[in-house]
Amino acid sequence: xxxxxxxxxxxxxxxxxxxxxxxxxxxxxxxxxxxxxxxxxxxxxxxxxxxxxxxxxxxxxxxxxxxxxxxxxxxxxxxxxxxxxxxxxxxxxxxxxxxxxxxxxxxxxxxxxxxxxxxxxxxxxxxxxxxxxxxxxxxxxxxxxxxxxxxxxxxxxxxxxxxxxxxxxxxxxxxxxxxxxxxxxxxxxxxxxxxxxxxxxxxxxxxxxxxxxxxxxxxxxxxxxxxxxxxxxxxxxxxxxxxxxxxxxxxxxxxxxxxxxxxxxxxxxxxxxxxxxxxxxxxxxxxxxxxxxxxxxxxxxxxxxxxxxxxxxxxxxxxxxxxxxxxxxxxxxxxxx
Ligand code: NAP
Numbered sequence: 001x002x003x004x005x006x007x008x009x010x011x012x013x014x015x016x017x018x019x020x021x022x023x024x025x026x027x028x029x030x031x032x033x034x035x036x037x038x039x040x041x042x043x044x045x046x047x048x049x050x051x052x053x054x055x056x057x058x059x060x061x062x063x064x065x066x067x068x069x070x071x072x073x074x075x076x077x078x079x080x081x082x083x084x085x086x087x088x089x090x091x092x093x094x095x096x097x098x099x100x101x102x103x104x105x106x107x108x109x110x111x112x113x114x115x116x117x118x119x120x121x122x123x124x125x126x127x128x129x130x131x132x133x134x135x136x137x138x139x140x141x142x143x144x145x146x147x148x149x150x151x152x153x154x155x156x157x158x159x160x161x162x163x164x165x166x167x168x169x170x171x172x173x174x175x176x177x178x179x180x181x182x183x184x185x186x187x188x189x190x191x192x193x194x195x196x197x198x199x200x201x202x203x204x205x206x207x208x209x210x211x212x213x214x215x216x217x218x219x220x221x222x223x224x225x226x227x228x229x230x231x232x233x234x235x236x237x238x239x240x241x242x243x244x245x246x247x248x249x250x251x252x253x254x255x256x257x258x259x260x261x262x263x264x265x266x267x268x269x270x271x272x273x274x275x276x277x278x279x280x281x282x283x284x285x286x287x288x289x290x291x292x293x294x295x296x297x298x299x300x301x302x303x304x305x306x307x308x309x310x311x312x313x314x315x316x317x318x319x320x321x322x323x324x325x326x327x328x329x330x331x332x333x334x335x336x337x
Contacts, residue, residue: 006031011076011122013037013063013111014084015056018187019127021048023082023230028055030234035076037061037069037085048187063107069114073122080237082125083111086157089191090131093153094284105156105163112167112175121174123237126164128177129157130222130248130290140222140293143179143244150285165244174242178233181248181292184312185226186319193255194223194316197262202320204274205266206328212274215281217256220289222248225307225315235301248292249305261313266321 010027014020015036024034036049039062049056059075061068063085073081086104087093093100108126115124133141134150149155161177168175188195193214203209224247232247263271297303307315 008079009033009035009077010080010082011035011037011059011072011078012082012084013061014086014127015058016045016048017084017088018048018185018189018226019183019230019233020082020084021052021187022185022227023084023233024049024056025052026227026230026234028052033057035059035072035078037072039063039085063103063110066110066113069111070118073114073118078119078122080123080125081111081115081119082127082233082237083108084127086127087153089189090151090153091191091281091283093151093156097152100152101156101159103156104153105159108160109163112163112173116167116171116173123174123242124164124176125233125237126160126175126177127233128161128164128179128244129154130179130181130246130292131287132158132161132179133290134287136290139289140248140250140291141246142293143246143296150287151283154287161244168242174237176236176239176242177244178229178236179244179246179292180229180232181222181224181246181290183224183226183229183247184316186316187226188316194258197255197259198313198316198320201259201262201266201268201317202324205268205321206324208324210274211276212259213276213278213281214255214259215278215283216286217259217275217277218254218288219286220252220254220291222250222252222291223258223309223312224249224305225312228305228307232297232301232303235297235303239301243300245297245301246292246294247297247303247305248294249309250292250294251309252289252291253309257309258313261310262317265314265317
């Protein structure tokens, strides 16, 4: 077992996801001993952590299963627990509301119980979400803005948020919520809008796809770059006291802008001819515009996101282009064998 320089140990749930994998890399760089909770799937989805597989320790577990969470906390003996696991896709939360409530909501209480019983004072970070603001009552939103969730996902995140505050107040635990706005990267799951666009635009550029089918071009989001947001998670747990923080850029952009910029990144200006609006992708209730005020995180934690919207879009599209180019290469090589 490697001995960490800081002597700190972290347990990261959702380590195979976008945020979990970036956070694990950053914690390793800081000298943490990193444990990751991984659920059993018929086909493992560990590609995001393949590069660090020999430096982290994976523990079997599922947010549905109390015993597995108890065991993970006992084995990892963490100083810090980052709960990033969730059924995290808003669209699916409408078709699977009960699973979303079980994992994204109740799963948090199971993990809090595990940390309360076996965590020995471990600090706990909860991945809360701007989707809790939903049909916003003011803009930009701050840590004091009232919630109005518009999806089973948002509702489950509100439940989890309050469960965290309740455990903090009831048991004096160090528990903090990071209310993060959309953050993206080439590791974003393929079903999420930004990745669907970057992947689709790359395929259109390479002649592998003709049309990009989207539910709307009008919604607006406050989009940031994921590794900067996982840095914020770490800062939240280094603060002198448990507290709740918004993580956002403070600027929102429409889906239309994202799409236009993605096509521009590959040199296509007539982008409208490649985009089809398909009601199949519209949601029963939409969140029209989210924009967060990151002042508190800036002032208290010294956190400032620096990646621009344009850089983010370009990074994602170019990564997908490179991936398809690599696949073509490999297929050509295989064909020549
Ligand atoms: P993600 O890529 O979808 O990752 C979700 C992770 O949760 C995956 O590792 C997944 O494992 C794991 N998971 C799902 N169900 C589980 C279960 N029943 N038990 C244990 N693990 C389970 O999400 P992300 O973008 O990294 O987001 C991380 C967290 O931040 C999530 O809680 C998300 O809701 C929240 N959040 C994200 C954003 C954003 O813009 N990215 C914004 C605000 C809040 P598998 O690999 O096995 O599926």
